[in-house]
Amino acid sequence: MKRLKVLHLFFWLVIIGLVLTEAKAETPFAKKIYKVLIIDGQNNHRNMADGTVMMKKFLEETGLFTADVITTPKKGENMDSFKPDFSGYDVVLSNYNGDAWPEATNTAFEKFVKNGGGLVIVHAADNAFPKWLAYNKMIGLGGWEGRNEKSGPYLYFDEAKGKMVKDTAKGVGGSHGHQHEFVVTTRDVKHPIMKGLPTAWLHQKDELYDRLRGPAENVNVLATAYSPVEQKGSGRIEPMLMTLQYGKGRIFHTTLGHENYSQKCVGFITTLQRGTEWVASGKVTQAVPADFPTVTKGSARP
Ligand SMILES: [Zn+2]
Incomplete structure (x- = not known):
């Protein structure tokens, strides 16, 4: 009888042990999942909705992020209802290029970034809000919507000088030639975002933004691309990827x-x-994927 009790106790200890092991396996040590808010709703690009779905998937498949999507009212509609609670997020990703937001939303957004919130600007999001100074400081450079030399200098890479230069001469802010495949070249190999990536890689067919203008304060250009005259481009080496600082907030801007x-x-x-x-986070823990493009061989996922 006593022996049976001991066996019984042993059985339950094994079960409890198994349950605890399982629970431990399901909660890896304090791995932080960052919360991202993707904003869309208006954009001059017809792939806006697809882009949001794709970028949400790209972020979530790393296991580092969860992404919510907020969609603004349509162009010309009343914007008063657009009041996201930025404070619940680590990062805002803008896939938005459209009407001005309510003043209170702009103020909340500025406060979010200034206090250390992360911001990611994708392609035409840098066309938005030409009159909102704080936003232009956050994105560094922008295009179209009436931008010109009054918006700030045109920043490009001067090969002879081996560095980025600011051109304050009169001219348009933002243009692009024909879409084509082009090589993206790293200019800051030590930056965590670029570290370990090939220093030059062939990008899939895209618009190559040129002559972007803006306050260009605290901007660190991570990568550039040559904009060929034959493709109706600028004939200059243009910024493609950049980081910025606004208050305590870090910004990543991809054109x-x-x-x-x-x-x-x-x-x-x-x-x-x-x-x-x-x-x-100020860090990058992700490995470089095996299918990353090389300078001669592009690479796309289905
Ligand atoms: Zn475009």
Whole structure:
């Protein structure tokens, strides 16, 4: 009888042990999952909704992020209802290019970034809000919507000087030539977002933004691309990926990502994933994927 009791106790100890082991396996040590808010709703790009779905997937498949989507009212509609609670998020990703937000929303957004919130700006999001000074300081450079030399200098890479230069001469802010495949070249190999990536890689067909203008304060250009005159480009080496600081907030700005086929580039996906982790934490823990493009061989995911 006593022996049976001991066996019984032993049985339950084994069961409890198994349950505890299982629970431990399901909760890996304090792995932080960053919360991302993707904003869309208006954009001059017809792939806006697809882009949101794709970018949400790219971020969540890393296991580092969960992403919510908030969609603004349509163009011309009353914007008063657009009041996201930014404070619940680590990062805001803007896929938005449209009407001005309510003043209170702008103020809350400025406060979010200034206090250390991360911001990711994708392609046409840098066309938005030409009159909102704080936003232009956050994105560094923007295009179209009446931007010109009054918006700030045109920043490009001067090969002879080996550095970025600011051109304050009169001219348009923002243009692009024909879409084509082009090589993206790293200019800051030590930055966590770029570290370990090939220093030059072939990007899928995309718009190559040129002549972007803005306050260009605290901007660190991570990568550039040559905009060929034959493709109706600027003939200059243009910033493609950049980081900025606004108050305590980190910003990653990618000019890439015009169409679905552009966003399927493993170079676009990887820099978006790494850029989002960097704005959230100041670090990048993600490995370089095996299918990353090389300088001669592009790479896209289905
Ligand atoms: Zn575009």
